[in-house]
Amino acid sequence: MARVGIFGAGWVGVCTAVCFAELGHEVVVRDVVPEKVDALASGQMPFHEADVAELLERNRERIAFTLDVNDIVGCEFLFVCVDTPPTYSGDADLSRVWTVVDELPELSGHPILVMKSTVPVGTGEKVRAGLDQRGLDHVGYASNPEFLAEGTAVRDFMQPDRIVVGAFDSDDADAVASLYDKIDAPMVRSDVNSAEMIKLAANAALMTRISFINEIANVCEATGADVVKVAEGIGLDKRIGSRFLSAGIGFGGSCFPKDSLALKQLASNSGYHFQVLAAVIEVNELQKRRVIGKLTRHLGSLQGKTVALLGISYKPNTDDMREAPSIVLASRLIAEGAHVRAWDPVADVAKLPRGVEASATVLDAISGADAAVIVTEWAELAGVASDENRKAMRNPLIVDGRNLLDPDATRSAGFAYEGIGRPTAPADVRVEA
Ligand code: UDX
Numbered sequence: 001m002a003r004v005g006i007f008g009a010g011w012v013g014v015c016t017a018v019c020f021a022e023l024g025h026e027v028v029v030r031d032v033v034p035e036k037v038d039a040l041a042s043g044q045m046p047f048h049e050a051d052v053a054e055l056l057e058r059n060r061e062r063i064a065f066t067l068d069v070n071d072i073v074g075c076e077f078l079f080v081c082v083d084t085p086p087t088y089s090g091d092a093d094l095s096r097v098w099t100v101v102d103e104l105p106e107l108s109g110h111p112i113l114v115m116k117s118t119v120p121v122g123t124g125e126k127v128r129a130g131l132d133q134r135g136l137d138h139v140g141y142a143s144n145p146e147f148l149a150e151g152t153a154v155r156d157f158m159q160p161d162r163i164v165v166g167a168f169d170s171d172d173a174d175a176v177a178s179l180y181d182k183i184d185a186p187m188v189r190s191d192v193n194s195a196e197m198i199k200l201a202a203n204a205a206l207m208t209r210i211s212f213i214n215e216i217a218n219v220c221e222a223t224g225a226d227v228v229k230v231a232e233g234i235g236l237d238k239r240i241g242s243r244f245l246s247a248g249i250g251f252g253g254s255c256f257p258k259d260s261l262a263l264k265q266l267a268s269n270s271g272y273h274f275q276v277l278a279a280v281i282e283v284n285e286l287q288k289r290r291v292i293g294k295l296t297r298h299l300g301s302l303q304g305k306t307v308a309l310l311g312i313s314y315k316p317n318t319d320d321m322r323e324a325p326s327i328v329l330a331s332r333l334i335a336e337g338a339h340v341r342a343w344d345p346v347a348d349v350a351k352l353p354r355g356v357e358a359s360a361t362v363l364d365a366i367s368g369a370d371a372a373v374i375v376t377e378w379a380e381l382a383g384v385a386s387d388e389n390r391k392a393m394r395n396p397l398i399v400d401g402r403n404l405l406d407p408d409a410t411r412s413a414g415f416a417y418e419g420i421g422r423p424t425a426p427a428d429v430r431v432e433a
Contacts (some may be wrong), residue, residue, distance in 0.1 A: 001025050002179055005072030005111075006079045007100045009036050009065060011047055011080035011153075011254075012146055013118060018052050019157040020060035023182050028064045028071050040065040046345075048319065051154040070105050077179065078104070079114045079144075086258050090265035092120050101130050104139070112140035112172050118199050118259055119143075120266045124192035128168060140172035140347040143192045145199035150253070151317045162186045166195025177411065199265045204277055207260055209244040209253050211283040217247035217421025218290070227421025228403055247421045249375065249401035250287035252314030252323040257284075291373055294399050294418045299370055303337035306394070309356075310363035310384065311376025313347040321351040325401075326375045332354050341365045347379055363392060370395045377402035385410040385417075 001024045006013050009031035013190045017027045031037050036046055043060070045053045056063065064071065072078060082096035097117060104113075113131065115124060128141050143166040148156045163180050165187065167173035174190055180187070188198070227247045228283040235242030251257070260281050267274040292302070299305050312326035313319055321327065326342070330352045341357045342349045343365040349358035359365035362381070366372045366389055374381055385405055388415060390396045391410060397416040398405065410417040411425055 002077060003075045004028070004077045004079060004179070005075035006081055007031075007072075008081035008083070008096070008117075009033070009040055009046070010081065010083060011049065011150075012148065013079075014040065014046075014056075014335050015049060015052055015148055015153040016079060016081055016116060016331060017063055018055035018059060020179065021062040022055050022158075023179070024062075025179065026062050028066060030066050030069055030072055032067065032068060037065045037067050043115050049153050050151060050317075055154065059100050059416065066305050069103050073105055075111060076109075077112050077114055077176065078139075079116050081116045081191060084117050084119055084258075084262075086261050090261040091269070092118070092258075092262045094119060097123070097127070098130070101127060101134070104134070104136065107136065107139060110138055110140060112142055112175055113178055115141075115143045115196075116146050118145065118203075118262070119196055120253070120262060121193050121196045121200070124166070124168075128192075140167070140169060140175070141192070142167040142172050142176045143195035144176055145195060147199070147202060150315070150320060154377065155188075158183065158377060160185045162188050164188045164190065164195050166190045166192040166198075168192060183272045191293065196257060200259060200266070203256060203259045204263055204280070205250060206244050207256050207284070208276060208280050210248075211280040211287075213245045213247045214250065214287045214420070215283055218287075220421040221424070224423050225421075226423055228419075230421075247403060248287075249291060249329070249420065250284045250325045253320065254322045257281075257323040273420050285328075286305040288325040289332055290420075291329055291399055291401055292332050295333075295371055295373075295397075298378060298416060298418070301337075302333065304339070305370040306339045306341065306368060307333050308359070308362075308369040308372045309340060309342040309352075310344075310362060310365060310372055310374050310381055311347075311378045312342050312344040312349065312352060313376050316376055316378045319344075319346040319348065319402075324376075327352060329373070329375060336418075341369065344376070345378060349383070363389065367392045368394050371399060373399045373401055374404050377404045385415050387413070390414045 003026045004020050006017050007027045009029050015031045021027045065326050080100050084092040087093045124143050131139050163185050165173050165176045179186055221225045231245040234240050235245050264274050264277050314324040331338050334355050341359045343359040400419045403419045407417050
């Protein structure tokens with residue numbers, strides 16, 4: 001079993017730490033924020049992620065949290081799990097990565113610095129040069145990107161589709177790969193640049209699928225086809241596959257929007273215009289706004305109309321609001337003069353633009369409303385097309401931004417219904433003056 005140091009007690013760092021501890025390794029997590037370190041050291045989680053608290057509890061004797069960088073001395077592996085947010089130019093901000101390199105204490109033996117943070121291609125080469133310049137040429141370097149999705153991080157770590165290790169030296173690659181010996185998954189070995197690109201390209205491929213199916217949905221709307229059936233029909237083709245083909249009001253979250261910009265910027269810094277990715281990003285921006293057109297088709301002007309946003313996190317089972325489509329939608333509705341209410345079982349409505357009224361229950365949100373928009377497919381919303389809710393609304397219109405409901409059942413329950421990429425029943429459309 002190995003001794004693993006982790007820089008950064010954020011979501012990636014803590015998920016990685018508890019999973020390595022579960023695999024039997026000794027883990028030390030170093031962060032610079034005292035409150036975070038104190039809380040974690042006393043067993044309190046700074047965020048909610050399924051199974052992480054249980055793993056932390058179960059492996060307490062194998063995980064330490066510290067502010068002192070010297071506590072990582074003696075670790076054979078030093079994982080970098082710090083944030084790489086976008087800068088104003090769209091490039092990834094690597095300042096926290098460089099702080100880690102600058103703050104490395106005196107290290108003996110042959111520890112390996114392992115990059116888990118998502119970084120532009122070429123970062124490993126620069127860090128390698130930086131280590132050498134600091135006289136740390138005895139420190140190895142490897143890229144080992146994470147592919148963890150919120151809500152399923154522990155499962156994604158323990159049962160991954162693949163593990164990617166890129167290194168300058170094959171012994172370093174062997175050593176990093178050995179950390180995952182207990183995990184049964186294909187191992188992709190590569191050079192460092194390719195490992196960095198694998199992470200960026202994987203996210204870009206997933207986003208491309210989403211924008212692709214969203215555009216298919218938009219054409220379905222124009223032509224009378226149903227995107228849910230279309231996705232089923234194309235997804236059964238093994239060359240295509242069925243996952244990530246849910247049309248909706250666009251992707252958000254802490255990774256896709258930032259990583260798509262970083263890859264687009266990385267390409268253009270090298271003189272290449274990444275046309276497909278530019279279109280993927282633009283389609284996603286437009287998709288968030290299409291709900292407005294659906295509402296005006298039913299309600300006419302939105303001035304003075306009350307619209308309830310149901311679910312505001314960027315996806316269900318998280319309170320994460322980063323780049324959530326609800327933020328753009330709320331802003332557009334307010335700009336149109338609508339009165340906006342919002343309900344979410346966990347996300348904080350205060351993170352929406354000023355002027356949005358928080359509702360404690362779905363019923364509060366939709367009472368007297370002219371329309372309800374399902375923005376996030378929370379399981380709690382599956383029964384929203386109830387008798388009670390229909391009677392409570394001033395105008396029983398549901399715009400289903402995630403195709404959560406059955407259109408026929410919803411219409412039979414007395415609602416006007418609009419999904420994404422689904423045929424509109426002619427009787428649904430009632431334009432008021
Ligand atoms: C994603 C990647 O899945 C993960 O591998 C990477 O490491 C980080 O980014 P995450 O942001 O947690 O993970 O969420 P994910 O479940 O992938 O969803 C991202 C966004 O795409 C959400 O807004 C979701 O609603 C949207 N989405 C996803 C769709 O609109 N349609 C789909 O079919 C799938």
